[in-house]
Amino acid sequence: MEQNRADRPQMLVATGALALILVVAFAVGGGGSRFGIANLAVQLAALAALALHRAQFLSFWTDAPTAIRGLVAATLLLPALQIVPLPPAIWTALPGRDLVSQSLDLVGGAGWMPFSVDPVRTLLALTGLIVPLAMLTIGWALPRDRLILIAALVICLGLATVLIGAVQVTGEGNFGSLFANQKTSPLVLGTFANRNSTGLLLIFALALTLTLPASRPHPIILPIRLAISALLIVAIVLTRSRTALVLTAIPVALGFIKALWWMRQAHTVKNSGTGGVQSFASARPVLIVMAVLGLGAAALATLVVAAPTRIEQTLERFEATDDPRRFIWEDAAYSATRYWPAGAGIGTFDE
Numbered sequence: 377m378e379q380n381r382a383d384r385p386q387m388l389v390a391t392g393a394l395a396l397i398l399v400v401a402f403a404v405g406g407g408g409s410r411f412g413i414a415n416l417a418v419q420l421a422a423l424a425a426l427a428l429h430r431a432q433f434l435s436f437w438t439d440a441p442t443a444i445r446g447l448v449a450a451t452l453l454l455p456a457l458q459i460v461p462l463p464p465a466i467w468t469a470l471p472g473r474d475l476v477s478q479s480l481d482l483v484g485g486a487g488w489m490p491f492s493v494d495p496v497r498t499l500l501a502l503t504g505l506i507v508p509l510a511m512l513t514i515g516w517a518l519p520r521d522r523l524i525l526i527a528a529l530v531i532c533l534g535l536a537t538v539l540i541g542a543v544q545v546t547g548e549g550n551f552g553s554l555f556a557n558q559k560t561s562p563l564v565l566g567t568f569a570n571r572n573s574t575g576l577l578l579i580f581a582l583a584l585t586l587t588l589p590a591s592r593p594h595p596i597i598l599p600i601r602l603a604i605s606a607l608l609i610v611a612i613v614l615t616r617s618r619t620a621l622v623l624t625a626i627p628v629a630l631g632f633i634k635a636l637w638w639m640r641q642a643h644t645v646k647n648s649g650t651g652g653v654q655s656f657a658s659a660r661p662v663l664i665v666m667a668v669l670g671l672g673a674a675a676l677a678t679l680v681v682a683a684p685t686r687i688e689q690t691l692e693r694f695e696a697t698d699d700p701r702r703f704i705w706e707d708a709a710y711s712a713t714r715y716w717p718a719g720a721g722i723g724t725f726d727e
Contacts, residue, residue: 380670390432390514391522393425395529397510402533402577404508406568407555409500419503422510429514436513448512455722457503459495492721501723527584532579535604537566537574538611545614548706564614575612575620579607579627586631605631 397418405418426433437445467489468477478491492498515523541564544553555569568574585604590597609628612620711725 379671387518387522390429391525392517393429394511394515394518394526397421397425397507398526398529398533400538400664401507402567404567406566406573408569408573409556411491415504419506422507425514426510428598432517433513435515440551448509452502452505452509455492455498455505458492458721459490459502461490463488467491471720472720490721492724494721494724494726497723497726498721519611527588530577531581531584531588531604534578534585534611536576537564537581538607540566541574541611541614563616566609571615571617572619575615575617575623578608578612578615579620579623583627583630584611584625586627587634647684 400421401418404414407414409415449616464477464487467473470491472493476489478588481489490498513699515526517524544565547561554567564574565571566574566577568577569579582605584609585601609624612624708725
């Protein structure tokens with residue numbers, strides 16, 4: 377008991393460090409690789425958290441399951457080894473390096489070169505692993521209730537995105553956006569520069585909203601969950617991200633599975649007891665679910681009536697024939713064939 381009390385301040389500091397990383401990433405880290413200074417701020421916050429929690433970092437590498445440690449180590453080593461210079465006899469024998477070798481022969485011969493054909497982009501990909509590494513290693517030893525708090529913060533960030541997006545969709549052009557975007561119509565972007573990143577954050581928030589266990593069960597929690605979920609789904613639609621719209625099926629399916637399990641548990645409790653009071657107590661949550669689902673359906677119907685153009689634009693993107701991504705797919709297929717099976721290096725495909 378005394379040891380648990382002694383660990384409480386340390387756990388509180390670790391929880392605060394993870395929360396700080398998330399808030400900094402949400403506030404300034406949504407611009408992508410073009411905004412190096414903003415990304416550096418997020419990475420420095422993660423490095424500072426790791427420096428203050430060296431014990432948790434080292435504990436992860438000794439206490440975590442071998443499979444998890446091996447996966448994390450391989451993830452870090454892959455881009456790191458790809459920027460290590462190799463002798464000419466090795467790198468010139470790799471697939472797709474013939475043009476590089478011929479070009480260097482024209483200016484004096486090939487020297488030592490890394491595996492990656494674009495070491496700077498591979499290094500950028502490696503530095504992008506700092507933040508998830510800090511989140512994983514620091515959060516690994518946190519108790520369940522602390523992890524639930526961090527997950528609740530992600531939901532709050534999703535709701536903040538909904539509020540910012542409400543301002544953005546009511547304006548024109550880049551109104552309310554933190555980054556300059558070439559937009560044909562207002563979108564829900566939140567603090568991000570592109571719709572796909574925003575959609576992914578909203579999907580994570582939706583998944584946690586539907587599946588996160590409650591630290592303290594209360595009848596009001598379920599209506600709040602469903603109301604938040606309805607808001608997040610509406611925001612996902614208004615991002616006009618086809619990827620996010622398709623991936624929404626995953627958290628919705630998880631929430632549906634959990635609802636079936638929950639209703640089965642309630643049915644078991646009802647059958648095991650006797651008396652009208654217990655029957656009413658077990659039936660009341662089902663009535664709440666039906667009522668909130670009705671409210672959610674009414675909210676979605678209101679959205680369709682009030683903003684039919686936005687819904688139509690989102691659905692029309694699935695039928696777009698002038699999408700430049702088809703050219704990216706062609707380039708990706710060609711690159712994969714040219715550099716098969718070794719590859720060109722992590723992060724080297726320039727979109």
